[in-house]
Amino acid sequence: MSYVSFPSGKQFDFVAIGRLCIDLNANEINRPMEETMTFTKYVGGSPANITIGMSRFGMKTAFIGKIADDQMGRFIASYLQRNAIDTRNVITDRTGALTGLAFTEIKSPTDCSILMYRENAADLKLTPEEVSEDLIAQTKVLLISGTALAASPSREAVFQALYYAKKHGAVIAFDLDYRPYTWTSPEETAAYYNLAAEKCDIILGTREEFDMMERFEQNPERSDHVTASKWFDHSAKIVIIKHGKEGSIAYTQDGVGHRAQSFPAKVVKTFGAGDSYAAGFLYGVMQGWTLEKSMEFGSAAACIVISSHSCSDAMPAAADVHDYIERCSRGEITAS
Numbered sequence: 001m002s003y004v005s006f007p008s009g010k011q012f013d014f015v016a017i018g019r020l021c022i023d024l025n026a027n028e029i030n031r032p033m034e035e036t037m038t039f040t041k042y043v044g045g046s047p048a049n050i051t052i053g054m055s056r057f058g059m060k061t062a063f064i065g066k067i068a069d070d071q072m073g074r075f076i077a078s079y080l081q082r083n084a085i086d087t088r089n090v091i092t093d094r095t096g097a098l099t100g101l102a103f104t105e106i107k108s109p110t111d112c113s114i115l116m117y118r119e120n121a122a123d124l125k126l127t128p129e130e131v132s133e134d135l136i137a138q139t140k141v142l143l144i145s146g147t148a149l150a151a152s153p154s155r156e157a158v159f160q161a162l163y164y165a166k167k168h169g170a171v172i173a174f175d176l177d178y179r180p181y182t183w184t185s186p187e188e189t190a191a192y193y194n195l196a197a198e199k200c201d202i203i204l205g206t207r208e209e210f211d212m213m214e215r216f217e218q219n220p221e222r223s224d225h226v227t228a229s230k231w232f233d234h235s236a237k238i239v240i241i242k243h244g245k246e247g248s249i250a251y252t253q254d255g256v257g258h259r260a261q262s263f264p265a266k267v268v269k270t271f272g273a274g275d276s277y278a279a280g281f282l283y284g285v286m287q288g289w290t291l292e293k294s295m296e297f298g299s300a301a302a303c304i305v306i307s308s309h310s311c312s313d314a315m316p317a318a319a320d321v322h323d324y325i326e327r328c329s330r331g332e333i334t335a336s
């Protein structure tokens with residue numbers, strides 16, 4: 001059964017808007033940042049990672065965002081291009097804004113944190129006038145991500161993109177991607193997240209991210225079913241609530257909860273699980289697979305990324321994900 005129908009006759013399968021930054025992932029893992037001496041540089045930012053994932057699955061993709069006018073910005077643009085992502089709407093900032101940097105600390109597979117440098121970040125400078133209506137008119141799916149809502153003018157740029165997506169019939173996916181360090185107050189955060197989510201067809205978030213949006217007021221029991229139901233009064237067709245290693249549940253308008261277990265993984269770090277899960281899941285539903293199969297595919301893609309050093313560069317091809325699922329079914333992969 002198909003819960004979302006994707007428009008046909010579009011040039012792009014998938015366009016995302018939002019954060020483009022640099023991840024500097026600790027090379028010396030299993031130790032605190034104070035003792036970490038070297039890092040490897042990767043493209044980062046949740047929507048960028050998801051787009052790279054979709055492109056590796058063979059989807060036709062493009063990105064809408066803003067990069068700094070410096071070596072880091074040029075590194076990001078060329079990496080996207082090498083991954084066959086259309087960058088016609090990746091704008092170069094001319095105001096002296098900087099590329100956001102995320103230094104990751106990998107103390108253990110379950111204890112990872114991020115040290116962010118996001119003062120005057122270029123990605124938050126994208127203006128509504130810079131969002132290309134033509135590009136959004138030409139995509140089956142538009143993905144938005146929460147961090148771009150944290151400040152103006154990027155916030156208004158996202159709402160402009162939502163307007164164009166509705167106007168031209170693109171399916172809208174929202175990865176909540178809540179990063180507290182980019183926001184100033186819980187009230188402001190919840191207000192903008194809720195306003196954007198009302199307009200979206202597919203909403204993906206962790207239990208904690210939905211808690212942030214609900215502020216515990218409407219749902220003191222933290223029930224996934226209560227969380228999902230609210231969005232079906234707006235535009236949502238699918239609401240996914242992720243529970244890390246415990247798996248995920250997708251609710252549909254008929255009130256049914258579709259569950260997916262996670263797969264075993266030799267975890268290096270947990271960053272990037274949500275991004276690869278989103279890419280795998282969206283790819284699956286765009287192939288017309290069942291929700292269960294799409295979630296399974298997303299869960300296996302997540303395992304590949306969390307077993308690797310990076311988020312973006314580790315995004316797998318579809319054959320790698322199928323292979324991972326088969327190896328798990330043969331008992332060849334066990335948890336770390």
Ligand SMILES: Nc1ncnc2c1ncn2[C@@H]1O[C@H](COP(=O)(O)OP(=O)(O)OP(=O)(O)O)[C@@H](O)[C@H]1O
Binds near residue numbers: 244248277
């Ligand atoms: N330790 C783990 N072992 C196996 N699979 C995992 C693990 N952690 C996450 N996953 C898989 O990844 C999916 C998404 O993970 P999670 O709920 O942690 O998302 P997230 O918090 O958005 O991720 P991120 O850390 O990238 O922000 C889960 O539903 C699960 O399938």
Ligand SMILES: O=C(O)C[C@@H](O)[C@H](O)C(=O)CO
Binds near residue numbers: 271274
């Ligand atoms: O901005 C962050 O929080 C880190 C990102 O750059 C990282 O690539 C990520 O978003 C993983 O989900």
